[in-house]
Amino acid sequence: MPSSDSISQPRQATPEFTDMVPYKSINEECGVFGILDRSSAGLGHTLYFGLYALQHRGQESCGMAVFDNHQLRLHKEMGLVNQVFNEHVLDSLTGQVGIGHTRYSTTGASNLGNAQPVVVRTPFGALTLAHNGNLINTDSLREFLESKGYLGHGNSDSHLMALYINYLLNQGRSLKDAVKEAMDACEGAFSVVIATGDTLIAARDRHGLRPFCMGKTKNGALVFASETCALDIVGATYERDIMPGEILIAELDDYYTGLHLEGQGRIESFFMEGPKKENLCVFELVYFARPDSIIHGHSVYNYRMNLGRRLAQISADTEADIVIPVPDSGNVAAVGYSRESGIPYVEGLIKNRYVGRTFISPTHELREKGIQLKLNPLKDVLQGKRAIVVDDSIVRGNTSRNLVKMLKDCGVKEVHFRISSAKVTHPCFYGIDMSNKKELIANQMEDTEAIRKYLGVDSLVYLSVEDMVSVAGYDAPCTACFSGQYPAGTPDDFAATVPGVSV
Numbered sequence: 067m068p069s070s071d072s073i074s075q076p077r078q079a080t081p082e083f084t085d086m087v088p089y090k091s092i093n094e095e096c097g098v099f100g101i102l103d104r105s106s107a108g109l110g111h112t113l114y115f116g117l118y119a120l121q122h123r124g125q126e127s128c129g130m131a132v133f134d135n136h137q138l139r140l141h142k143e144m145g146l147v148n149q150v151f152n153e154h155v156l157d158s159l160t161g162q163v164g165i166g167h168t169r170y171s172t173t174g175a176s177n178l179g180n181a182q183p184v185v186v187r188t189p190f191g192a193l194t195l196a197h198n199g200n201l202i203n204t205d206s207l208r209e210f211l212e213s214k215g216y217l218g219h220g221n222s223d224s225h226l227m228a229l230y231i232n233y234l235l236n237q238g239r240s241l242k243d244a245v246k247e248a249m250d251a252c253e254g255a256f257s258v259v260i261a262t263g264d265t266l267i268a269a270r271d272r273h274g275l276r277p278f279c280m281g282k283t284k285n286g287a288l289v290f291a292s293e294t295c296a297l298d299i300v301g302a303t304y305e306r307d308i309m310p311g312e313i314l315i316a317e318l319d320d321y322y323t324g325l326h327l328e329g330q331g332r333i334e335s336f337f338m339e340g341p342k343k344e345n346l347c348v349f350e351l352v353y354f355a356r357p358d359s360i361i362h363g364h365s366v367y368n369y370r371m372n373l374g375r376r377l378a379q380i381s382a383d384t385e386a387d388i389v390i391p392v393p394d395s396g397n398v399a400a401v402g403y404s405r406e407s408g409i410p411y412v413e414g415l416i417k418n419r420y421v422g423r424t425f426i427s428p429t430h431e432l433r434e435k436g437i438q439l440k441l442n443p444l445k446d447v448l449q450g451k452r453a454i455v456v457d458d459s460i461v462r463g464n465t466s467r468n469l470v471k472m473l474k475d476c477g478v479k480e481v482h483f484r485i486s487s488a489k490v491t492h493p494c495f496y497g498i499d500m501s502n503k504k505e506l507i508a509n510q511m512e513d514t515e516a517i518r519k520y521l522g523v524d525s526l527v528y529l530s531v532e533d534m535v536s537v538a539g540y541d542a543p544c545t546a547c548f549s550g551q552y553p554a555g556t557p558d559d560f561a562a563t564v565p566g567v568s569v
């Protein structure tokens with residue numbers, strides 16, 4: 067069973083990497099959805115479809131919280147959206163304001179206690195919060211809240227955000243001021259939706275690390291979602307992305323007064339303190355977001371297509387008979403490669419659609435099982451062929467190595483591996499599970515030739531970070547896991563700070 071520890075190549079002399087212990091935190095990649103809708107009798111059903119479209123962002127637990135005339139109704143469980151909710155449960159989730167969450171976590175944190183939305187009891191009633199991203203100053207937030215006697219059940223960074231808001235409300239702040247002050251104090255990645263009895267709030271971190279958008283349904287209901295594919299499924303029209311550092315608040319009566327008088331629901335927009343810059347995670351574009359989502363006004367599908375074209379341009383001297391994707395994440399880039407190179411695109415690997423993404427399974431054992439169960443080669447198509455095999459990334463290398471062996475075993479003559487991203491060399495502190503540098507093959511083997519030999523492929527080409535950024539079409543996406551440049555800093559930068567003073 068190959069793992070990072072079984073890689074036979076000597077490790078590069080990079081002591082600052084090899085000495086590093088895995089970052090201990092609740093790294094998560096999640097989907098969030100929020101809705102304010104006075105006219106809908108079936109708020110739970112709308113939330114269900116929104117979460118269903120965001121299932122790819124988290125498959126361990128999910129939940130929703132709705133307020134019906136200020137009365138909180140909450141349902142969350144471990145499992146997929148269609149396992150956790152049924153007609154009976156959804157029928158009971160009526161209301162006017164609601165938020166939902168799909169969650170993925172790393173080892174140790176996959177339990178119902180950390181499922182979201184989180185709930186805190188404030189002096190003004192219940193407040194619920196759902197969070198996508200990962201905070202990097204959790205230690206100082208936790209210490210601060212502990213010193214004020216505010217730690218309770220739940221240990222996630224999302225709980226800390228909700229508790230911080232509650233602490234500030236208890237100090238006499240208005241809801242708006244409490245949310246702003248709490249968000250000012252949070253460092254790292256967060257796209258959050260917050261609901262109270264009559265108010266829906268969205269907030270995005272100052273670097274805009276995780277995607278977050280706003281839309282409206284035909285009847286004027288306000289929707290916030292991690293990706294536009296969740297707007298589409300509930301019949302909402304995309305209005306715009308939520309800006310880095312922006313907080314949006316919509317109060318039920320006020321929103322609808324505006325809607326009736328001016329045709330525009332009244333939403334208050336204001337910003338957190340400190341510098342803001344758009345540093346959206348480039349990995350969202352490469353891999354994580356759904357290809358039918360629009361981010362920054364650009365289609366994720368087109369981005370991946372252009373990555374594939376770029377790969378073909380820099381591999382122009384490679385002769386091959388077919389281009390095959392590693393489904394599903396390599397599909398679009400493989401089409402781009404084929405169009406640019408003129409080499410026919412074929413489906414050479416059939417995916418079992420009922421196996422989750424191996425990349426985000428919570429334990430090593432589950433990941434290994436996932437690899438074996440996931441793909442089956444089409445021998446008739448592949449035998450005797452020189453194949454360009456397109457994948458989105460190589461993280462640990464074990465999946466790719468098993469895949470290459472499978473292709474060679476079924477008679478593929480040559481495997482030319484083409485990766486539509488750069489080498490993943492550094493961990494992500496902003497919410498995607500690749501937290502241990504020692505697990506990253508490109509961190510352990512800086513040389514492409516060593517990785518090629520380890521994988522057993524005839525040739526191996528990655529894109530460069532510059533390629534990814536130029537194709538993205540905006541200035542400064544986060545590329546930290548490829549470049550080591552962390553736009554929002556790392557946990558070490560905030561280890562000894564007091565919340566709120568760094569902004």
Ligand code: SF4
Nearest residue numbers: 347349494544546547
């Ligand atoms: S480190 Fe990588 S995965 Fe994490 S936010 Fe940056 S680009 Fe995305």
